[in-house]
Amino acid sequence: MSAVPVPAAAQTHPASGDAASTGLSGRILPLPEAPEGRFLVHELLGRGATATVFRGTDLLNGRPVALKVAQGPTEKHARRIHAEAHILASLDHPAVVGFVAAGTVPPGGQWAGRPFLVEEFAYGGSLAERIRGGASGPEEVAGWAAAALSGLGHVHSRGLVHRDIKPANILLSALRRCSVRIADFGIATQASAAPEPGESSGTVHYMSPEQAAGEPLGAATDIYALGLVLLECLTGVKAYPGTPVESLVARTLRGPEIPAELGTGWVMLLTAMTAMDPAARPTAAAAHKLAARLTRALPPLRLVG
Incomplete structure (x- = not known):
């Protein structure tokens, strides 16, 4: 492996107290083909139910990466990381967070033996963070919509369903080739696969009616x-x-309230996308065409590949 020097920012960046307490910040993680180490771990970015995410540096090229490590030593958490790595490695689209590598934390410390996934680092935060600042402009949202639908078209063309589309899982990117990255494929599955008993399936406030009912899911x-x-x-x-409970019950009784002030184009698109009957909803490709009409300038994105 021909490594590049560690960037000064990476060398001097202090780990937060929380990150330092994990025992992983500051370590260099190897791969089978790079046993001397390839990924330098920096600060803790966040924790989920089954994984912990750190910022890191790829010492091969100096690029920032996100490192997702199995949260606990349980087999369930390990399976989740392995499955997500397999799915991400099969996808290649500018609106889907890029796969870099996968490996296992070497001996030493509480993280020893746990699988990790390395993926592209998105610079712009998430839609969840943007929403906390209030409503966004229709044209900007139209750009996000077109990009995300482009990415979903690619995912669906592979026979996969993400199952956890939510603001926190759509990352914003400062790169021109695409304004968003769809992330966190931890519970993605093959379309129409029956959910396993007790299996997590999405985030309550964004579940479709059929998802809330525990039915097999499609695109x-x-x-x-x-x-x-x-x-x-x-x-x-x-x-x-x-x-x-209130949120789940409400969506089984009615569609969402879509303000007429958004304009005919938005009302048409959102009404179609949130139809109660899954068969009445547009495909990602069809919805992308509708979203493209809502923005003045749309960068060329391939729907599937």
Whole structure:
């Protein structure tokens, strides 16, 4: 491996107290083909139910990366990381977070033996962070919509369903080739696969009606969830607020309220994407065409590849 020097920022960046307490910040993780080490771990970025995410540097090229490590030593958490790495490695689209590598934490410390996934680092935060600042402009949201639908078209063409489309899993990118990156394929599955008993399936406030009912899911469930995300971006509020139970019950009774002030184009797109009947929702390709009409200048993106 021909390594590049570690950037000065990476050499001097202090780990936060929380990150330091994990025992992984500051270590260099290897790969089978790079046993001397390839990824320098920096600060903790966040924790989920089954994984912990760190910022890192790829010492091969000096680029920043995100390192996702199995949260616990349980087999379930390890399977989740292995499955996500396999899925990401099979995808190649500018609107899907890029796969870099996968490996296992070497001996030493509490993380020893746990699998890790290395992926592209997105610089712009997530839609969840943008929403906390209030509603976004329709043209900007249209750009996000077109890019995300382009990425979903690619995912769906591989026979996969993401199952957890939500603001936190759509990352913003400062790169010109695409404005968003779809991330976190931890519970992605083959389309129409029956959910396993007790298996996590999405985030309550963005679940489709069929997802809430525990039915086998197709590509339409991602379209519905993205519709709710886009509506929240435009209004600054969740379409189905309240407790998880209240939110789930509400969407089985009615569609989301889409303000007429958004304009005919947005009302048409969001109404179609959030139709109660999955068969009535557009494909990602069809929805992309509608979203493209809502923005003045759209960068060329391939729908599938």
